[in-house]
Amino acid sequence: DAGVIQSPRHEVxxxxxxxxxxxxxxxxxxxLFWYRQTMMRGLELLIYFNNNVPxxxxxxxxxxxxxxxxxxxxxxxxxxxxxxxxxxxxxxxSSTDRAVGELFFGEGSRLTVL
Amino acid sequence: xxxxEQSPQNLTxxxxxxxxxxxxxxxxxxxxxxxxxxxxxxxxxxxMLSSGxxxxxxxxxxxxxxxxxxxxxxxxxxxxxxxxxxxxVDPDKLIFGTGTRLQVFP
Numbered sequence: 001d002a003g004v005i006q007s008p009r010h011e012v013x014x015x016x017x018x019x020x021x022x023x024x025x026x027x028x029x030x031x032l033f034w035y036r037q038t039m040m041r042g043l044e045l046l047i048y049f050n051n052n053v054p055x056x057x058x059x060x061x062x063x064x065x066x067x068x069x070x071x072x073x074x075x076x077x078x079x080x081x082x083x084x085x086x087x088x089x090x091x092x093x094s095s096t097d098r099a100v101g102e103l104f105f106g107e108g109s110r111l112t113v114l
Numbered sequence: 115x116x117x118x119e120q121s122p123q124n125l126t127x128x129x130x131x132x133x134x135x136x137x138x139x140x141x142x143x144x145x146x147x148x149x150x151x152x153x154x155x156x157x158x159x160x161x162m163l164s165s166g167x168x169x170x171x172x173x174x175x176x177x178x179x180x181x182x183x184x185x186x187x188x189x190x191x192x193x194x195x196x197x198x199x200x201x202x203v204d205p206d207k208l209i210f211g212t213g214t215r216l217q218v219f220p
Binding site for chain 1: 157200208209212
């Protein structure tokens with residue numbers, strides 16, 4: 001298996017533009033997590049899905065952020081409109097079970113909003 | 115006070131030294147994870163613990179549920195072990211420590 005695949009790896013955009021980050025889970029995994037990492041705040045959970053259903057989105061910063069899981073193997077994280085403070089590395093991770101599963105991380109998407 | 119505290123924040127060692135990184139937490143958990151983040155940014159899960167001790171190669175992780183404390187040990191450290199080590203606890207969603215930056219010099 002290729003592991004968790006994220007795209008794009010790097011994105012530079014201007015303030016106000018829409019950003020879409022993508023994540024493909026490992027086959028057979030049923031939990032998906034979106035994290036954000038910044039120098040100031042470290043790693044933070046944004047949202048997680050279990051069996052395609054959003055379970056906890058309390059970490060999503062505000063209405064500009066939305067995440068979807070249209071099928072069991074794919075998820076998107078959208079920021080619209082983007083702001084410079086959204087600049088961070090966004091990680092996607094999957095596991096076989098939310099509570100006790102080992103996490104497998106993607107390589108991350110580094111977002112820079114100018 | 116952070117719910118997950120790691121110490122030390124930064125650690126330097128000579129190749130071959132025994133390394134210990136500590137993690138204390140203040141919430142009830144179902145599992146604790148140790149993660150490794152290399153300078154390139156990728157994150158790898160090293161261990162997931164709910165009790166006792168686990169060993170993988172030169173890495174050993176222990177957890178004491180009563181004391182709410184976990185340690186990650188690296189025996190015979192090597193420069194390739196240089197990375198940030200992150201402790202994360204799982205009450206109902208992952209809460210991360212701020213990480214311990216380890217540098218091992220030849």
